[in-house]
Amino acid sequence: MTAEPQRRQYLEAMGLTSWEARYRLPNALPTPACEWQQPAEEPREAPGERLHALLDEAAREAPARQAPASPAHERGQRPAGPGRARALLGGGEPAEATATPPAAEERxxxxxxxxxxxxxxxxxCLDGRWLLLLPQASKPDATQQRLLVNLLQAAGVLPEQALDFETFHWPQMEGLPVDAPLEEARQGLQAFLEGRRRRGWAPERLLIFGRDATLASVLTVEEGRCLPLDLPAWQGPGLDELAGGAAAKRTLLPQVLAWGQAWQASAEEASGER
Structure with missing residues (x-):
């Protein structure tokens, strides 16, 4: 362990002021007594120069049992870095410098x-069971609403409660810092749906009418399943497209029949549990 006078010299060389109590505190150990060497009358060096000189002196006086000097010492270079200074001050072995120099970080x-x-x-959400999503800015108008009801009735999907659409937009607040746009958007939508569970929502299936590039990345639908929500899912034409052409309706007919079967099976399962 470094002797007290030498430790004080290192601290002074680094520009750190040492303070000592003038009075002994209750139950405190006495301050170790030591003899101080009178400083020689010579021009004062800068703290950095004095520290390097002390480190060089300590390196030369290291016992023979320590590891051989590094090539930097063999060439007469000064050991640098706070890790070596802490080791000489009694703070343990110096750690290898792995951090990027500040200058490099700034570059x-x-x-x-x-x-x-x-x-x-x-x-x-149809009776709290089937989740319906329309990627559009406004709620469905009377024509879209009527078309959607007719499609569900044709499929045999007859909810007990009337459709009531709510608007969800992301982001909820502009100007906030963003680290992971996709993950944060998914978490925001999941939080919205989780909050609706208190109203009795327990989605079993997802129907998406319309396509949106951003929504396609948020609600990834692969092989009939929405991966982020972990729900069986269908995504097809929007209501405007279905209202404007008979071909889109004919294409949708096989899927409509499958909806009816899934709705009936879900209703029978729910009644059996009750």
Whole structure:
């Protein structure tokens, strides 16, 4: 362990002021007594120069049992870094410097801030069981609403409660910092749906009328399943497209029949549990 006078010299060389209590505190150990060497009358060096000189002196006086000097010492270079100084002050072995120098960090280009995903949905839940999503800015008008009801009735999907769409838009607040746009958008939508569970929502299936590039990345639908929500899912034409052409309706007919079978099976399962 470094002797007290030498430790004080290191602290003074680093420009750190040492303080001592003038009075002994109750139950405190006495301050160790030591003899101080009178400083020689010579021009004062800068703290950095004195510290390097002390480190060089300590390196030369190291016992023979320690490891051989590194090539840097063989060439007469001064040991540098706070790790070696802490070791000489009694703070343990010096750690290898692995951090990037401050100058190098300043030269690294700053990463541009991420931008939040933007999308708007109209959301409804048929009797709290089937989730309906419309990627559009406004709630369905009377024509769209009537078309949707007729499609569900043709499939045999007869909810007891009327459709009631709510608007969900992301982001909820502009200007907030964004780290992971896709993940944060998914978490925001999941939090919205989780909050509706208190109203009795327990989605079993997902129907998406319409396509949106941003929503396609948020609600990834593969092989008839929405992966982020872990629900059976269908995604097809929007209500405007279905209202404007008979071909889109004919294409949808096989899927409509499958909806009816799934709705009936879900209703029978629910009644059996009761």
């Amino acid at each position: 690294q280009p700053q990463a541009s801030p991420a931008e939040a995903l933007h999308f708007t949905l109209q959301v409804a």
